[in-house]
């Protein structure tokens with residue numbers, strides 16, 4: 001697989017008719033100086049006289065799934081309160097002087113939060129041109145060295161660089177072959193490295209996985225395992241050790257409809273009393289694991 005060729009080809013995605021006008025506006029958008037605070041809401045302030053352009057660009061960049069961000073007075077209230085996941089992982093992380101990859105990084109919210117942990121480098125992979133542009137927009141203010149690539153987890157084994165820590169959050173259940181995906185993650189690690197994995201699970205003591213046609217209205221969910229089945233996949237991918245960080249149901253406090261997305265959100269994906277998905281499955285439960293090389 002020739003990654004340089006793939007990346008060159010994918011630059012054409014910025015020519016798509018829904019993406020091109022945003023890309024052009026963003027290319028002409030210059031921020032001279034800005035301050036930022038990496039709090040739960042990533043808060044940016046700038047004295048540059050940019051208020052109308054900031055609002056126009058932020059609206060063009062909808063839907064904002066991950067965040068929130070605040071730029072001067074503009075609060076980008078993303079669908080997910082991403083700090084809830086970040087704060088639950090933070091005590092388990094040591095990124096000091098590490099080469100870090102966030103695969104499925106979306107608009108880079110977590111990568112921006114990582115900056116305060118002094119990693120040696122941060123790379124993000126996500127094959128979404130729109131989320132890449134959201135990242136570029138925020139990074140116009142933050143001016144970080146984070147390297148965003150329009151790549152997916154399947155490209156990791158062929159990428160020029162290996163990593164000490166790979167975050168892979170919210171991707172596994174979207175893959176048709178989860179064991180292959182776990183192997184791809186392992187192939188991207190330096191010896192002694194680790195993967196921070198976040199994925200959907202179902203309750204149960206058997207080593208089985210749910211294989212739904214649709215789950216919480218998502219057609220691209222393939223397998224949702226019990227913890228026992230997930231551990232079997234991880235063993236087959238030949239990780240040497242697994243640390244269980246925790247598990248948590250997603251609530252409508254964490255994921256909900258806001259003005260910054262156009263479609264529906266979790267409250268419409270669950271039944272009335274929020275005890276089942278709309279299809280009658282268990283509601284979304286996630287577990288967080290650390291996998292050692």
Ligand SMILES: C[S@@+](CC[C@H](N)C(=O)[O-])C[C@H]1O[C@@H](n2cnc3c(N)ncnc32)[C@H](O)[C@@H]1O
Nearest residue numbers: 103104105106126127128152153154169170171
């Ligand atoms: C459910 S979101 C999770 C986002 C973020 N990691 C989080 O945990 O909040 C899934 C992300 O994976 C990205 N994605 C889609 N295909 C992918 C692939 N082949 N490899 C890696 N990421 C992919 C999507 O664009 C999206 O940003």
